Structure formats: C-alpha cells, structure tokens
Amino acid sequence: MISEMNFLERILYILQKYGTSYLKGAGTTLLIALVSTFIGCIIGFLVGIIQTIPVDKTRGKGNRDPFLKRIVLGVVNAVLKIYIEVFRGTPMIVQAVFIYYGMSQLFGIQLGMWQAAFLVVSINTGAYMAESVRGGIISVDPGQMEGAKAIGMNHVQAMTSVILPQAFRNILPQIGNNLIINIKDTSVLSVISIVDLFFVHKSVSGALYTYFESATIVMVIYLSMTLLTSKLLRLWESRMDGDENYELVDVMDIGRQLGTKDKRA
Amino acid sequence: MDTNQVILEVSHLEKSFGSHSVLKDIDFKVKKGDVVSVIGASGSGKSTMLRCINLLETPTKGHIYYQGKDITEPGTNVCAYREKVGMVFQNFNLFNNMNVLENCMAGQIKVAKKAKEEAEKNALHFLEKVDMAAYINAKPRQLSGGQKQRVAIARALAMEPEILLFDEPTSALDPQMVGEVLNVMRTLAKEGLTMIIVTHEMAFAKDISSHVIFMADGVIAEEGNAQQIFETPQKKETKEFLARFRQGI
Ligand SMILES: Nc1ncnc2c1ncn2[C@@H]1O[C@H](COP(=O)(O)OP(=O)(O)OP(=O)(O)O)[C@@H](O)[C@H]1O
Numbered sequence: 457m458i459s460e461m462n463f464l465e466r467i468l469y470i471l472q473k474y475g476t477s478y479l480k481g482a483g484t485t486l487l488i489a490l491v492s493t494f495i496g497c498i499i500g501f502l503v504g505i506i507q508t509i510p511v512d513k514t515r516g517k518g519n520r521d522p523f524l525k526r527i528v529l530g531v532v533n534a535v536l537k538i539y540i541e542v543f544r545g546t547p548m549i550v551q552a553v554f555i556y557y558g559m560s561q562l563f564g565i566q567l568g569m570w571q572a573a574f575l576v577v578s579i580n581t582g583a584y585m586a587e588s589v590r591g592g593i594i595s596v597d598p599g600q601m602e603g604a605k606a607i608g609m610n611h612v613q614a615m616t617s618v619i620l621p622q623a624f625r626n627i628l629p630q631i632g633n634n635l636i637i638n639i640k641d642t643s644v645l646s647v648i649s650i651v652d653l654f655f656v657h658k659s660v661s662g663a664l665y666t667y668f669e670s671a672t673i674v675m676v677i678y679l680s681m682t683l684l685t686s687k688l689l690r691l692w693e694s695r696m697d698g699d700e701n702y703e704l705v706d707v708m709d710i711g712r713q714l715g716t717k718d719k720r721a
Numbered sequence: 722m723d724t725n726q727v728i729l730e731v732s733h734l735e736k737s738f739g740s741h742s743v744l745k746d747i748d749f750k751v752k753k754g755d756v757v758s759v760i761g762a763s764g765s766g767k768s769t770m771l772r773c774i775n776l777l778e779t780p781t782k783g784h785i786y787y788q789g790k791d792i793t794e795p796g797t798n799v800c801a802y803r804e805k806v807g808m809v810f811q812n813f814n815l816f817n818n819m820n821v822l823e824n825c826m827a828g829q830i831k832v833a834k835k836a837k838e839e840a841e842k843n844a845l846h847f848l849e850k851v852d853m854a855a856y857i858n859a860k861p862r863q864l865s866g867g868q869k870q871r872v873a874i875a876r877a878l879a880m881e882p883e884i885l886l887f888d889e890p891t892s893a894l895d896p897q898m899v900g901e902v903l904n905v906m907r908t909l910a911k912e913g914l915t916m917i918i919v920t921h922e923m924a925f926a927k928d929i930s931s932h933v934i935f936m937a938d939g940v941i942a943e944e945g946n947a948q949q950i951f952e953t954p955q956k957k958e959t960k961e962f963l964a965r966f967r968q969g970i
C-alpha cells in the first residue's frame with residue numbers, strides 16, 4: 457500500500473487519485489483571487505479618488521468650495537480612513553469569520569460562503585489598494601494637473617484622462633502584488649469551508665497521512681500560479697509603456713491633408 | 722480691428738500665502754493684440770501673478786476682469802474661462818500618458834467638445850505651425866525640451882484662446898533650443914495673439930513687447946513701452962535690475 461511506496465510514487469498515486477480535486481481547488485483559488493482583486497481595485501480606486509478630491513482651505517472670499525461640500529467630504533474621508541485602518545490592521549482570517557458570522561447575527565443576513573469569500577477578500581484588497589491608489593495619484597507630477605486645468609479641464613476630466621492613467625501605470629506593480637498575495641491568502645478561507653487548493657490539501661493529507669507529499673504538490677501549484685501571474689503582469693506593464701521608438705511622420709502627407717502642402721514645398 | 726478694446730483688467734490684485742504677502746496691489750490692463758512682458762528679479766511674484774490670472778492660485782484680494790466680467794467672483798465658470806486664457810509653463814507639463822497628437826486633441830475633445838476628426842485636423846494645423854507635425858506619434862519623454870515646449874504651445878493654441886500666458890517658457894531649455902521657441906512666439910505676436918509673457922530673455926522682451934511690466938517685491942515698480950523700460954528707465958530698481966542683466970550678458 458501507500459506506506460510501501462517511495463516519495464515519487466506517492467506523489468503520482470495522490471495525483472492519480474485526487475488530481476482533479478487539486479485542479480478544482482486551484483481553480484477556486486484563482487477565481488476568488490482574480491475576481492476579488494478586480495473588485496478590490498475598483499473599491500481602492502473609488503476610495504483613493506475620493507480621498508484626493510481637492511478641498512480649498514483658504515479662508516474668506518476667495519474660497520470656491522461651498523461649506524456643505526467641505527463638511528460632507530470631511531465626514532466621508534474620516535469613514536474611509538477607519539475602513540482602511542480596520543481592514544489593514546486585522547488578519548483576513550479573522551475578518552472572514554467576523555463577516556461570515558457577524559452578518560447573520562447582527563443584520564440577519566445569511567451570506568453564502570462564496571459571497572462571504574468574495575466579500576472578505578475584495579474588501580481587504582480594497583483597503584490596501586486605496587492607499588496604493590492615493591499614493592499613485594499623489595505621486596503624479598502636480599504639473600500634469602495644472603497642464604490639464606490650464607486647457608480648461610475640470611477635476612473629473614483631468615483625473616480620468618490625465619492623472620488616473622498615469623497613476624494606474626504607477627501602481628500596476630502593486631496590483632500584481634495584491635493579486636499574488638490573494639492567490640496565497642485565499643488559503644485562509646478554508647475557515648469558512650471554501651474548497652480551495654489549501655482545503656483540498658487538508659482533506660487529502662488528512663485521509664492519506666501524506667502531509668509532505670501533498671504539500672509538495674500544493675507548493676508547486678501555488679508557485680506555478682504566482683509565477684505565471686508575475687510574468688503576465690510584466691508583459692502588461694511593458695505593453696503599457698509602449699515602444700521605445702517612434703515613427704516620424706511625413707509632413708508632406710499632413711500638409712496634403714490640411715491643404716497647406718504648397719506652403720511647405 | 723478694434724485695438725483699443727481692453728480684454729483683461731487686473732485690479733488691486735493681492736495674494737498672500739499665509740502671512741507671506743507675495744503680491745501687493747497689482748493693477749494693469751491688457752488690450753486685444755497686446756504683447757505684455759513681465760520682468761523682474763526672482764521671487765518678485767511674476768509667476769504668482771500669472772497663476773492668479775489663470776486662477777491656478779486664488780487671489781486673496783482684488784479683481785480680475787476678463788471681457789468686463791469679474792472672474793474672481795464665486796460662481797464663475799473657471800473651466801470655460803481657462804479655455805479662453807491658456808497657459809504655457811516653464812516645465813511644459815505635457816501629458817505623459819499621451820503622444821504629441823493626443824496632447825493637442827485632449828482638450829479640444831473633452832473641453833471644447835469637438836468631434837475627433839475636427840480636433841485632429843486642428844491639432845495638426847497647430848503642430849505644423851510650431852514645426853512639430855512630424856512628431857505626432859512621439860511621447861513627451863522622447864522629445865527634447867525645445868520640442869516639448871513647442872508642442873505645449875500647440876496644445877494651448879489648439880484651444881483657440883483669446884489670451885496666452887507664458888511663464889518663463891525658455892528657462893528650462895538648453896541655450897541652443899531657446900531660439901526655436903522664441904521664434905514660434907514671435908510669429909504668434911505678429912499674428913496678433915494677445916500674450917502675457919514672464920521672461921528673463923531681455924533682448925526678446927524688448928523686441929517683441931508692446932508693453933513691459935517691471936515687478937519688484939510684489940508690486941509693479943515701473944511699466945511702459947519697450948523703449949521706455951529698456952532705454953530710458955526712470956526708477957532706480959529698474960535701472961539696477963537691467964544693469965545686472967547687461968553685465969550677465
Ligand atoms: N505655493 C506657495 N506657498 C508659499 N509661498 C509661495 C508659493 N508660491 C510662491 N511663493 C512665494 O512667493 C514669492 C514669489 O514667487 P514667484 O514664484 O511668484 O516669483 P517669480 O517672480 O516667479 O520668481 P522666479 O523668477 O524665480 O520664477 C516667493 O517668495 C515664493 O517663495
């Protein structure tokens with residue numbers, strides 16, 4: 457039986473018997489990580505954008521912001537700050553239990569474990585991303601915003617067409633980082649019975665007492681997922697950066713288009 | 722052309738940063754087609770004044786009238802005003818996430834709500850004017866300082882402004898690139914564009930200006946036409962400032 461096999465044989469045996477379970481677990485892990493990172497990024501962008509809305513603090517006549525706007529923004533920002541601190545400052549495994557059971561006991565909302573899983577990882581990622589986005593926005597040269605304003609753009613236009621694309625490029629490595637962390641950290645969701653890769657590992661090794669062999673398999677799968685993710689993100693980054701060179705355009709062509717060819721010739 | 726029409730009036734403008742009073746009672750008028758040069762020592766408040774005119778800084782006191790309307794009043798449509806009063810910066814501030822053509826189209830499409838084809842045609846027209854049409858596919862980081870500044874001028878022109886403000890447009894450039902930018906500005910002046918130019922290029926200012934403002938310590942110490950300021954300055958500060966410049970050259 458299994459106790460008479462060597463290490464490799466055991467691994468093959470486990471793979472034969474439970475290979476699809478591992479793959480399914482890996483699929484679950486990837487699904488939760490990808491979807492939650494995506495939602496987390498959206499949360500993070502919203503929070504980061506709100507936190508960087510400028511408020512005119514000058515006193516007296518010159519102030520262009522109505523009192524109400526300043527009050528509302530102040531309150532909203534305080535709430536967002538609390539959100540960020542709470543979710544960055546507590547372990548996700550505790551958050552999962554807290555939300556899964558808390559929602560039912562406090563609000564009578566019975567979350568499915570999948571809903572809870574997506575919710576916890578998204579909110580957690582959102583808290584981290586919010587700070588990254590805020591940093592990404594602040595680190596864009598203030599001259600970019602002034603350039604946008606000087607041609608008449610309002611804050612929203614300047615943000616969407618000038619600042620956020622640059623901030624997004626700045627924080628792309630951190631989005632990748634979060635994705636990789638999420639691929640690994642979904643393992644804590646086994647506390648709310650999500651059958652992810654780690655859950656499969658626990659079940660298999662519990663049944664066969666092959667902790668080391670199963671862990672080896674799981675290590676390899678996790679590592680493949682994270683390495684692949686890194687690679688894809690690098691590709692995305694270099695695509696965003698575009699070509700190192702540019703093509704000069706034949707000015708005569710443009711002249712012809714504009715009907716000014718004769719002047720240049 | 723009605724050359725006596727006052728297009729911009731700065732009236733008793735004051736600006737303080739906290740307790741630091743940078744502009745004290747600035748008063749002047751700009752007529753359509755005027756080329757106003759603003760000169761003065763570093764820290765005298767030239768940039769701050771220009772930024773107040775563009776409302777990038779909020780004036781502490783005073784009024785700025787554009788076409789007779791006080792744009793310091795709350796409720797002013799600041800964006801619509803900036804569309805008409807463009808600004809060219811010392812550090813170009815081209816949008817790093819866009820290529821040259823996109824830089825010149827973004828404002829036309831987002832702000833002026835022009836159709837893409839029209840915006841492109843317009844952008845190409847002004848890029849050609851500053852001799853940068855060949856570079857439409859380049860990103861700002863791939864251009865020299867002089868090229869960047871010419872694109873920045875084209876971007877501002879593409880909004881078809883009534884007034885263009887320049888804050889030391891050649892100060893960040895290597896000497897051999899200064900000429901190409903100044904030449905573009907000379908052309909614009911000849912075509913009758915109203916401009917306010919903060920500059921340290923005295924020969925250029927003397928050559929191009931219809932009016933010169935000399936600033937010292939947050940006030941207009943002396944003003945007049947180019948001949949008056951550069952040839953026969955009256956105030957001691959103006960004379961000293963210009964003398965320092967002549968020695969430098
Ligand atoms: N945002 C700010 N906060 C505080 N002080 C400022 C600010 N901007 C400018 N100042 C101060 O205002 C004064 C005038 O600055 P300003 O940039 O207008 O001078 P300038 O005439 O343009 O000088 P330069 O020729 O060096 O560009 C300086 O003493 C400067 O320190």
Ligand SMILES: [Mg+2]
Pocket residue numbers: 767768769888889
């Ligand atoms: Mg300055």
